[in-house]
Amino acid sequence: MTHHHPLPQPPGESTRTVLVVGGGASGSAVTILLRRAGIAVDLIEAKPDWNATTGSGITLHGNALRVLRELGVWEQVNASGFAFGSLGVTTPDGTVLFVAEDIQTGGPDLPATLGMPRPRLQQILIDAVRASGATVRLGTTAETLEQDADGVSVRLSDGTEGRYDLVIAADGLHSATRAAIGIADRPEPTGMAIWRIAAPRPEGLTRTDLAHGGPAYIAGYCPTSEDTIYAYVVEANRDRASIPPETYADEMRALAQHYGGFWPEIVKHIEDPAKVNYTWFHRLLVEGPWHRGRVVLVGDAAHCCPPTFAQGAAMSLEDALVLAELLTTRDTWDDQLLTDYHARRLPRVRRVVDASVQLGRWTLDGVRDADIPGLTRRTLSALKESP
Template sequence: MTDSLSRSVLVIGGGTAGNAATILLRRAGVAVDLVEAKPDWNVAAGSGITLQGNALRILRELGVWEKVKASGFAFGSLGVTAPDGTVLFVAEDIRTGGPDLPATLGMQRPRLQRILIDAVRASGAALRLGTTAESLAQDVDGVSVRFSDGTEGRYDLVIAADGLNSATRAAIGIPDRPEPTGMAIWRIAAPRPDGMERTDLTYGGPAYIAGYCPTSEDTIYAYVVEGCRDRASIPTESYADEMRGLAQGYGGFWPEIVKHIDDPAAVNYTWFDRHLVEGPWHRGRVVLIGDAAHCCPPTLAQGAAMSLEDASVLTELLTTRGDWDDQLLTDFRSRRLPRVRMVVDASVQLGQWMLDGVRDADVPGLIGRTMTALKERP
């Protein structure tokens, strides 16, 4: 252990990346303040999430794996079906977290957030909800921060985990911004039909992709992927009608799922984005992690995993090196960039093949190569 015990960190953003970094740093004895803009800490946001083994490995590192396992639905295969529901083939998932963890686990996203929130609270971190960092003033020794509640703080390091549209990223002069890929996704949580034991994907039909994932013994989340439309042209009160119109063109479990697509407030519509900061991920003593630094479409279900890995790798460096300097933060990016770029590029490529109508694309090969590479520890 280094003198990191005497240092302080501000984490901006209480999502997956920020919560994970807070938990790990506090476990190492680092003083951490966590500020989150949403007063409710996003406890109700999202329908479901698919977590591959490499994400589960970090959740075990955080000490929350047993709660995650009890709350989610683990499985080890992926089915591909025709639009009418006929199962075309079933492939065994690659165990990217090692042989002692499931290949995949689905769970309700709000439940995962609550588990992480409980771990943050138990860590002893200082928390402020409904609060943002309004200004950052750096010098060679640290960062002085003024907050939206009128208070100020002084930190050895600021970790910006404030998401895809990170205000901190813009404030420190990093110009990279997310770009739409041309696809959008409709999502909803629903009861789990009897007999649904894994994720199934359908390519083609009324949408590019239709799929579902069990998230507990009783629940699933279902989704359909189409081309981007102007969000302003879709009234929110029509969201259920829009998703139901696409989903009812599929067979298998879909007729049962469609029965529950009736509340527009329960349907989420989001564009797919590609984002990867190509230059340094830090300016001085402010460093980006998670979606603030990179984001990809969910075609490989690796977004949360990449954010969790960021938190783990950065904490490892901060707690094993004596100097929290430019070289440490440069090494953090250098270690993460090849792996993150591989995931971002593969996730975007899978969608682009569909947009371009490529019928002979090596989808299984690309997925297999990527997931095999992810078996290596970050």
């Protein structure tokens, strides 16, 4: 276990101050890394529970695990999750068509893939933020941002005001900060939606299998611990107003009951509508600069894609790593630094967003001979490179 010491401040220089807006994966990660370098960080999060109870499961590839290792939480993540190294593709009745070895995008000493309960990952990150010594305010948002050449004056929803050298907008897909600084990009629905639920792990379920065809576009699952999985079904998106939340279990079960293999056992646990999550797929990629002055976007605020490659959290974590690396190794926090951050992230993120949308498009269009394995292999192979 390595111990990290804060870097000494240059003589006569006051500590730099950063406000992080949003405490999801990217906001938490950048906070931990900046605190390690001795930078003062205030983190504000709109949800009073810090999202510690929401979500079913999450699939993390090696390149996400590589960042979590850098954050010092890999051992906890590994102990909490279920690691595996292959992906099965099946027919709707559960017949396995082929099994592909997963690419180890995080290098040879990390698993190719690890599933874990999403609330558990969030709690591990919360604990690491708390341990970092950052100041945390929950149930709090930024009401106004006023910039000048030297910094940003922020008024928070709790009535307090602060002055910061940099504001990092990590407030997600529908980022209010992105809109407030005049970046006009908005997420667009891709035409698909996903039903998700956590369930007990059937004996013998030890990897992700994806069933293509049947009444849904894709039915899949991922082991998240020795005892648990999360299961999901992807279909065309429907008007949300036409699906009352109390019918969520019935809706998901109606789709899932047509699948064989492990599905009959999983379907038994699709009972409580409050435990079923329904989300539309969105695409977002801010092509232009990710900053305005001293406010910069990370994670879903800058880019988001359908979870067809399970790279959403990985891309967000990588953003945090790259931005923190630049902020902690360069003497001057200037426009060039934030421009370099964008230049380093954009091609890699674009590759993942475009490929994720392409997979969805092939599915929506019913393209039979689409080279899904090839696109998957090429996309994930590229991610072996350090971000």
